[in-house]
Amino acid sequence: MRAVRVTEEERSKAYAPTKKADVAEKQQLHVRYHVENMDVGDRPRRFLEAFAAILRHSNYRFALDHFIRMSAKCSRCATSCQIYMATGDPDDIPCHRSELLLKVYRRHFTMGGSVRGRLLGTGHLTDEDVERMADSFWNCTACKRCTLECPAGIDHALITHLGRYILSEIGIAPRALVISTREQLEGSTGNTSAIPVPALVDTLEFLEEDMKEEKGVDITFPRDQLGCDWVFFPAVSDYLMEAETLMGIAAVFSVTGDSWTLGTGYFDASN
Ligand code: SF4
Ligand code: SF4
Numbered sequence: 211m212r213a214v215r216v217t218e219e220e221r222s223k224a225y226a227p228t229k230k231a232d233v234a235e236k237q238q239l240h241v242r243y244h245v246e247n248m249d250v251g252d253r254p255r256r257f258l259e260a261f262a263a264i265l266r267h268s269n270y271r272f273a274l275d276h277f278i279r280m281s282a283k284c285s286r287c288a289t290s291c292q293i294y295m296a297t298g299d300p301d302d303i304p305c306h307r308s309e310l311l312l313k314v315y316r317r318h319f320t321m322g323g324s325v326r327g328r329l330l331g332t333g334h335l336t337d338e339d340v341e342r343m344a345d346s347f348w349n350c351t352a353c354k355r356c357t358l359e360c361p362a363g364i365d366h367a368l369i370t371h372l373g374r375y376i377l378s379e380i381g382i383a384p385r386a387l388v389i390s391t392r393e394q395l396e397g398s399t400g401n402t403s404a405i406p407v408p409a410l411v412d413t414l415e416f417l418e419e420d421m422k423e424e425k426g427v428d429i430t431f432p433r434d435q436l437g438c439d440w441v442f443f444p445a446v447s448d449y450l451m452e453a454e455t456l457m458g459i460a461a462v463f464s465v466t467g468d469s470w471t472l473g474t475g476y477f478d479a480s481n
Contacts (some may be wrong), residue, residue, distance in 0.1 A: 245344050250381050254335040258318055260379035274315050280362035287356035301346045304366040306354040308370055310343050311373045343380050347373040401446045401478030413449050429464045435471035442470055443479035
């Protein structure tokens with residue numbers, strides 16, 4: 211079968227925004243996840259050392275070896291990413307973001323890339339490369355919509371996770387994320403918003419009253435029930451900022467009649 215190459219014109223058409231220019235400008239979100247602590251010395255060397263250590267102690271290599279060989283440059287990942295749709299920033303196109311890390315892997319951790327790079331004297335990881343990765347990797351929600359669309363099976367969320375892992379190892383990570391993750395994993399409350407259990411119970415009782423007032427139905431939020439069909443782990447924001455989500459879940463369970471419960475021992479499933 212003859213291979214059909216995508217022309218430049220076809221590619222730029224595929225990446226072109228689907229909205230009219232003035233609408234896109236009005237709706238565009240100019241947001242980046244802010245990384246405060248970029249002031250790390252000798253970033254390229256430390257980045258490569260952390261990358262090498264992670265490769266030694268994990269099985270990322272299998273995936274990366276597959277990803278560097280595959281790309282149809284079809285742009286389906288771009289059209290499925292809600293972050294790129296919102297920001298319109300080319301750095302938020304999933305395959306562009308992944309390529310930031312894949313090119314480091316290709317150049318520094320594969321035989322062919324290393325030999326070619328040394329012969330030509332090109333492709334060294336620079337300070338700007340590390341900065342660009344730090345600016346881009348925290349902008350992805352790791353939802354994997356783009357992966358579902360990718361005919362080559364490239365897992366951009368996994369690449370993003372790896373990029374963040376390496377950056378975190380050298381001390382480059384958004385402070386809010388570090389604090390909330392530490393609280394979830396090691397803190398006394400065990401959740402990203404540091405809500406103590408009594409406050410959670412209060413909130414659930416308040417939501418029950420709210421459901422009664424608003425919908426006129428008796429719906430409860432069961433806690434720590436044994437032998438239920440379902441244990442539900444919402445993100446902690448569902449108790450406070452987006453309580454409608456949790457209320458909707460409770461309403462659905464009430465209609466289906468399934469038994470379900472929340473658990474006060476581990477009530478935050480933020481990833
Ligand atoms: S995983 Fe990241 S890049 Fe892919 S669709 Fe979700 S936000 Fe976009
Ligand atoms: S969907 Fe997959 S193959 Fe297509 S451009 Fe994106 S990463 Fe490449």
